[in-house]
Amino acid sequence: MPYISILVHAVWSTKNRAPLLNNKIREIVFNHIKENAKQKDIYLLEINGYIEHVHSLISLGKEQNISKIIQLLKGESSNWINKENLCNGKFEWQDEYFAVSIGKSQEINVKNYIRNQFLHHRKKSFAEEYEEFMDKYGFNYLG
Numbered sequence: 001m002p003y004i005s006i007l008v009h010a011v012w013s014t015k016n017r018a019p020l021l022n023n024k025i026r027e028i029v030f031n032h033i034k035e036n037a038k039q040k041d042i043y044l045l046e047i048n049g050y051i052e053h054v055h056s057l058i059s060l061g062k063e064q065n066i067s068k069i070i071q072l073l074k075g076e077s078s079n080w081i082n083k084e085n086l087c088n089g090k091f092e093w094q095d096e097y098f099a100v101s102i103g104k105s106q107e108i109n110v111k112n113y114i115r116n117q118f119l120h121h122r123k124k125s126f127a128e129e130y131e132e133f134m135d136k137y138g139f140n141y142l143g
Contacts, residue, residue: 006060007045009110010070011053011133012097017126019051025086026051033077042069045107046114050121055114057107066099100137 037044043059074093081091134140
C-alpha cells in the first residue's frame, strides 16, 4: 500500500470576484463543499474564505490530481448554489485558481491562515492577497 502525503493549498474566487459569499451563505456553502468532498473521497482538511474567494487545504490521494479535484469542488458547488437559489442571479466560480504544495511542517500555519480569513481581510483585500501569493510563489514570472 502506498503512503502519500501531498498537501495542497488551493485558492479560487467567484466570477469577476463578485462579493457573493456574504455572511448569510458563506458557512452554508463551505459546509456543503465539505460534505461533497467527503462523498467524493476528497481529503479536504480545511476550507474557509471571504466574500469573493475560497481557501482550501487538500491532501491528495494516490490517484488524485489537483485539476480534477478543483473541477469537482467548484463545478458541483456552483450547480448546488444555483439549484438552492442562494444568490440573486447566476452563481459562477472564476475559471482560474492557484494551488501550491506545502510541507507537512507548514500544515498548522496554513490551517490557521485559512481559518482566520475574516480577520485577515480586515487588513488586506483579496486583490492584495492575490498579488502577494503570485509574487511569493513565482507565478508573476511565468511565461
